[in-house]
Amino acid sequence: MSDTGTGIGARVKRKEDQRFITGKGNYTDDINLPKQTWAYFVRSPHAHATITSIDASAAKKMPGVVGIFTGDDVAEDKIGGLICGWMIHSKDGSPMKAGPHPILAVGKVRYVGDHVAVVVAETKDQAKAAAAAVQVDYDVLPHVVDVAHAMGHKAQIHDAAPDNRVFNWSIGDEAATDAAFKSAAHVTKIDLVNNRLIPNAMEPRAAIGSYDSGMDHYTLYTTSQNPHVARLVISAFHGLAPEHKLRVIAPDVGGGFGSKIFIYAEEVVCVWASKRIGGRPIKWTAERSESFLADAHGRDHVTHAEMATDANGKITGFKVHTKAAMGAYLSTFASCVPTYLYATLLSGQYAIPNIYAEVDAIYTNTAPVDAYRGAGRPEATYVVERIVETAARELKMDPAEFRRKNFVTQFPHQTPVIMCYDAGDYSAALDKALDIAEYKSFPERKAASAKKGKLRGIGFSAYIEACGIAPSAAIGSLGAGVGLWESAEVRVNPVGTVEVLTGSHSHGQGHETTFAQLVSDRLGIDINNVAIVHGDTDKVQFGMGTYGSRSGAVGMTAISKALDKIEAKAKRVAAAVMEASADDVEFKNGTFTVKGTDKKMAFGEVALSAYVAHKFNSAEIEPGLKESAFHDPSNFVFPAGVHIAEVEIDPDTGVTEVSSYTAVDDFGNVINPMIVEGQVHGGIVQGIGQALAEGCVYDAESGQLLTGSYMDYQMPRAANVPSFKLGFTCTPCPSNPLGMKGCGEAGAIASPAAIMNAVTNALDVKDVPMPATPHVIWKTLQPMKKAAE
């Protein structure tokens, strides 16, 4: 830690907070451009239908209407459709069957909320009124919204996939796994549904697109977690304009959780259509109901899993079959979520010699499904931790000790499903969690609850996740269309202040603070003399953005590498000024010294010397002090931990109270514990939401979204959750110089299984579907009550 108390490991208060607590944040919807117009989208009211005609003649005469555009206009301008950037091959070798995904519907609509036409008008109200006057005639087609029954359903969603199956993918050794099951002493089986969730970042998506005819240049403000990726896709695949003719700005973004990774139709339409209306800016801000309908959803898996154990309680085999909903179209990274982000984590924290998993990705007439906080890893953890808990119960073993018996203890550990775990100490986290959760005295608390007529349960989740997906060459060989490195540029100003331009994007993570802590620590300068610049493709070099808990392990490592170069160059400058050899110059706490002398220079003096360039030969040392780096990690990072939930259920009402929640996590080295704890808290509550409250429901008969507002989709509120008990262990990550893992998704990955293991423990049942709402619990209890009577 640095002397200033703002370095690595310090609980530095966030630099970005001043603007947010005073109402001075700058979110996309806060921005208004001169001559701006408003867009409103005409959306499909049907789950599946052929468009027979679109008549906008009456709407065009409505007050304030500037233009109305449909898929025909998009086709006329040769603007391409939305893409899925990860090619998955089925186990028979055939490529995934992707149907077209136009930015405005062509011929057909495939889910309620599908984008059919856009109305552009002088005001938002005028655009909305005119949109209601656009007459669209539909021939309704059969639809299917339920992933369990969509394969081979008579509703055929895309011509490219006649049975609605996008791919049938597998991983692991099927024959070896089957053999392990044949010799098993015990086999545990479970059927699980991972409920569909709607991400619900509090800031609805928004975009402002504008075209400058004088410069032949487009600008797009958008709520994106990765503005460079958005620019690349809009340029290279939609074909709007080459990258140097398109600027994408993602200013303050109000939460993402994955849902703002993707390139969506609305933002492409706004920036494209601006040229159509003579370059006037077009603004669109989603109403919350549109967020429910048309943001990419998460999860939606139906899984059957079997686990083989030997006579000593050692896991010998694991078989998983999952049906994963893709929704009506393949969203930007949809295909990698139930495959390489899911089944590669099925070994959990356990030494399992044989694993085989098969995944059917299936179209349904619903909003597209893509990465949502954890992206595949919560689904994997849910399967692993529910079946491990169930196996322990069936084997009458303590669930903690069954886990411990099967933990990976030697590192590196190669799993049968690609991943090579580099470092960890899973027993240490378990011990700490048992201690904090006061596991030993649980029976007393259970008895006390029983006295009150309440059912108490305890549940474990020993999760592992893989963050910082890499290296690029490896993921490329698995089908990724992009590299997953990160970039940084460190600009030292002549007065010694620093700007860091990072390809990462902050939408709540606090990068403006943590990244500055790294720089302050390394250069020995005041943290207030460091500015973090991100989110603007005109300012920042190409970068990959923020998702998958990658900004610390990958983004900060890129900054660290650039700082290495800064230090090396500054040493050369300092050596020249102090008339010493660069090899004799040392740098510590912001001061350059010459070994064996009393010569010294402060960092700021060296920076000034680098720019005035009076004291060195410019033929040998270039003036200036600015360096950049691209970092491509050599491996994933593997955060892991043990979470323990305790719940108390009222059998009369079915209400579940989370009585206590313990989280012990190993994130390697931590830059700012305050921020890391905040990430854990938020993740846990998203997971508790999934377990007890949130569930996206489409009506099977009508295909309508029934949970389309906060009155129907239950978000966790303050009174639904407790305060949390956190602990940390630390095994530094060996694959990056900072020893960091990722912390952004751990809570959401671990907590659904911990909560549901506690709920099923309290009720003494094998499974309860998520969300375990009071109604679900009450229904579960009724036959048990009757049987007891």
Place this chain on the structure above:
Amino acid sequence: MPAISMKVNGQAVCGEVEGRTLLVEFLRDKLGLTGTHVGCDTSQCGACVVEVNGKAVKSCTALAISCADADVTTIEGLAQNGKLHPMQEAFREHHGLQCGFCTPGMIMAAVDIVKRKGKSLDEDTIRHELEGNICRCTGYHNIVAAVKAGAANM
């Protein structure tokens, strides 16, 4: 369009509104006070909470015209003479915000809780009183800590 006037953050303001113009639209679009946010269409999320005549109001649910002549305080008006309000300070001190989108509404609601319930607040009270405000980032843990500390310092 009718013209209305009101006092916002201590300053007299006026503007033309339609009958359907919401208070939040008047604040954001006419006055440029974009600190007050819209997070939902159904008066559920609380990102738009402001103070009207001393009471917390969801400004997405009030018509601007119904607030004619009212005294309105928004998040921009909470700090006085360049000094943060104790509740603002407490949110920073306790890391009670991440993306910042719900924060203005949370802080305005928290100030109102203290006005109604006093400066000594227990965790249960805070959690139940915050039921009209949704945060997706923090898991509420640090918001509760911030409200408790902010209340004590008010």
